[in-house]
Amino acid sequence: MTRTCLSVLLSCGSLLLNPVWVYAQTYPVKPVRIVAAGSAGGGGDFVARVLAAGLSPGLGQPVVVDNRPAVIATETVAKAPPDGYTILVFSNSLWMAPFLEDVTYDPVRDFSPIAVSNRAPNILVVHPSIPAKSVKELISIAKAKPGTLDYATAETGGSAHLAGELFKAMAGVNIVRIPYKSTTPALTELIAGQVHMMFGNASVAPAIKSGRLRALAVSTAEPSALYPGLPTVAAAGLPGFESSSIHVVFAPAKTPAAVISRLNQEIAKTLATADVKEKFANFGAETVGGTPDILAATMKSEMARVGKLVKDAGLRAN
Numbered sequence: 001m002t003r004t005c006l007s008v009l010l011s012c013g014s015l016l017l018n019p020v021w022v023y024a025q026t027y028p029v030k031p032v033r034i035v036a037a038g039s040a041g042g043g044g045d046f047v048a049r050v051l052a053a054g055l056s057p058g059l060g061q062p063v064v065v066d067n068r069p070a071v072i073a074t075e076t077v078a079k080a081p082p083d084g085y086t087i088l089v090f091s092n093s094l095w096m097a098p099f100l101e102d103v104t105y106d107p108v109r110d111f112s113p114i115a116v117s118n119r120a121p122n123i124l125v126v127h128p129s130i131p132a133k134s135v136k137e138l139i140s141i142a143k144a145k146p147g148t149l150d151y152a153t154a155e156t157g158g159s160a161h162l163a164g165e166l167f168k169a170m171a172g173v174n175i176v177r178i179p180y181k182s183t184t185p186a187l188t189e190l191i192a193g194q195v196h197m198m199f200g201n202a203s204v205a206p207a208i209k210s211g212r213l214r215a216l217a218v219s220t221a222e223p224s225a226l227y228p229g230l231p232t233v234a235a236a237g238l239p240g241f242e243s244s245s246i247h248v249v250f251a252p253a254k255t256p257a258a259v260i261s262r263l264n265q266e267i268a269k270t271l272a273t274a275d276v277k278e279k280f281a282n283f284g285a286e287t288v289g290g291t292p293d294i295l296a297a298t299m300k301s302e303m304a305r306v307g308k309l310v311k312d313a314g315l316r317a318n
Contacts, residue, residue, distance in 0.1 A: 027083075027084055027258075027259050027262060028059050028060070028061045028084060028085065029061070030061060030085065031061050031062040031063065031064055031085070032055070032059060032061055032062075032063045032064070032084070032085050032086075032087065033063075033064050033065075033066050033085060033086050033087070034048045034051065034052055034063060034064070034065050034066065034087055034088075034089055035066045035068055035073045035076050035077050035086060035087070035088050035089070036048035036049075036065055036066065036067050036068070036073070036089045037068065037069075037070045037073035037074070037088070037089065037090040037091070037094075038067065038069070038070060038073075038182075039067060039069075039182065040067050042182065042183070043091065043183075043201065043245070043247065043283075044067075044089050044090060044091065044247065045065065045067055046283055047089050047117050047118060047247045048065045048067075048089040049065050050270075050276055050279055050280070051063075051089065051117065051249070051267060051270055052064065052065050054266075054267075054269070054270025054271075054273065054276060055263075055266050055267065055270060058266040058269060058270070059262075059266055070090070070093070070097075070155060071103070071104065073088060073090065074088070074090070074094065074103070074104065074105045074110075075104055075105065077111070077250065077251070077252055078104075078105045078110040078111065078252060078253070079252075080252045081252070082112070082251065082252040082253060082254040082255040082256070083255070083259070084251060084255055084256070084259035084260075084262075084263060086251075086252065087114065087249055087250065087251050087263065088111065088249065088250045088251070089117070089247060089248070089249055090247070090248060090250070091158060091159065091245055091246060091247055091248070092159060092245065092246040092247075092248065092299075092302060093155055093156075093157040093158040093159065093161075094107050094111075094248065094250070095107040095108075095299050095302060095303050095306075096157040096158070096159075096162055096302070096306050097155070097156060097157025097158075098157075099157070099303075099306055099307055099310040100156055100157045100161075100310060101156055101157065107299065107303075108299070109253060110252070110253050111250040111251065111252065111253055112250060112251045112252065112253055112254070112255045112260055112292070113248070113250060113260075113292040113293075113295035113296045113299070114248075114249040114250055114251055114260055114263050114264050114267065114292055114295065115248070115249050115263075115264050115267045115268065115271075115288075115289060115290060115291075115292065115295060116246060116247075116248050116249075116288040116289065116290050116294065116295050116298060117246075117247040117248060117249055117267070117271065117287070117288065117289075118246070118247050118271075118280050118283075118285040118286060118287050118288055119244050119245070119246050119285060119286055119288050120201060120202065120226075120244060120245045120246075120283075120284050120285035120286070121218040121219050121220040121224045121226070121227065121244055121245075121284075122159055122160055122163045122199035122200060122201060122218070122219040122243060122244065122245060123199065123200050123201075123204055123205075123208070123215050123217075123218055123219070123227060123230070124138075124163075124167075124197070124198075124199055124215070124216045124217045124218070124219065124233060125190070125197065125198060125199075125200050125204050125207075125208065125213040125214060125215050125216065126138065126196060126197045126213070126214050126216060127190060127191075127193050127195070127196055127197070127213065127214075128211070128212070128213070128214055129193055129196075130149070130196050130197065130214075132214075132216065133214070133216075134216060134236055134237065135216050135217050135231075135233055135236035135237035135238060136236065136237040138197070138216060138237075139171045139173060139237055139238075142171065142173035142174070142175055143171075143172070143173055146173070146174040147174045147175075147176060149173075149175045149176070149196045149197065150175060150176040150177070150178050150195050150196055150197075151164045151175055151176070151177060151178065151195065151196065151197045151198050151199070152178050152180060152186035152187070152189060152190050152195040152197075152198040153177055153178070153179055153180065153186065153198065153199075154179075154180055154181070154182050154183045154186055155182075156179065158245075159199070159219075159243055159244060159245035159246075160183075160198060160199045160200065160201070160245075161177070161179075162243060162306060162309070163199035163219050163243035164177060164198070164199055165177075165309065165310075166241065166243055166309055167199075167233070167238070167241070169309060169312065170238050170240070170241055171237075171238055175196075175197075178195050183200070183201060183203055184203075186198060187200065187203055187204060187207070190213065191207055191212050191213065199219055199243070200213075201245060201284060202226075202283055202284020202285070203284075205284065215227070215230055216230075216233075216236065217230055217231050217232055217233040217235075217236045218230050218231075218232055218233070219232070219233055219241070219242070219243040219244060220232060220242065220243075220244050221234060221242040223235075225286075226281065226284055226285075226286070245285075246288075246298070247285075248295055248299075249263070249267060251263070260292055261292075264291065264292055267289065268289045268290075271287040271288070271289045272287075272289070
């Protein structure tokens with residue numbers, strides 16, 4: 001036997017004896033669980049169920065959705081075996097919240113990035129009792145009456161919360177945060193006039209159309225095709241303002257790279273279909289996809305930006 005043949009045989013033998021390689025070739029052999037942070041009917045639940053429906057045929061296994069409160073969702077996935085059978089769907093508050101409050105996980109150390117699912121602008125809306133017709137007018141009102149305007153948010157560290165605090169810091173205004181357990185009660189109170197404004201998601205669209213709320217701008221750096229005619233906050237009065245809601249998919253840390261790659265490929269296929277793009281558009285979001293490295297870079301960039309905002313504005317609770 002030649003040295004070359006022996007080398008090839010030894011190489012193949014080492015692959016066959018490598019449990020990670022063997023595991024990656026057989027994955028998956030049982031149902032995959034997506035742990036969705038938040039309650040049934042929320043944004044995380046919607047994203048998880050759309051992805052589950054698309055992933056199941058490609059993986060050849062059932063993909064089930066398990067709704068958990070945010071804290072429990074992160075703990076569940078962080079402590080799960082790194083085998084690809086338990087993955088997390090969460091918003092970018094996964095890496096924002098630690099800047100604002102104590103959490104039981106490290107967003108970098110405890111999770112392996114898989115993919116960005118979708119991105120959505122927040123819409124700056126006010127109750128009609130507020131006479132502002134533009135971002136500049138809203139800032140003028142807030143400066144004239146410091147501490148009298150308030151804004152509604154749901155989860156601490158969520159995109160709506162960070163957008164509100166970024167608005168405060170960049171505009172130099174004193175508006176008061178009114179936190180709610182979820183977006184639904186926050187929106188209900190806003191429509192009722194109990195609070196004055198919020199950075200809302202797609203759920204505010206019906207109230208805008210009916211005239212119960214007034215939309216002033218979108219929070220993204222560029223105008224959104226989902227909300228034609230609305231300027232960006234940056235163009236309408238706060239140059240440099242940018243904020244958006246991102247839903248992402250993670251696995252437990254140390255999940256084999258081949259398994260991460262398989263999941264990423266199946267998610268990309270799902271997000272590329274016309275049906276899924278339409279579902280997300282109706283949800284008020286645009287599909288993204290991309291590699292695990294892109295998600296890791298997105299997280300790193302946002303953590304640097306949000307960390308500076310929190311420090312400069314003194315947002316961290318004592």
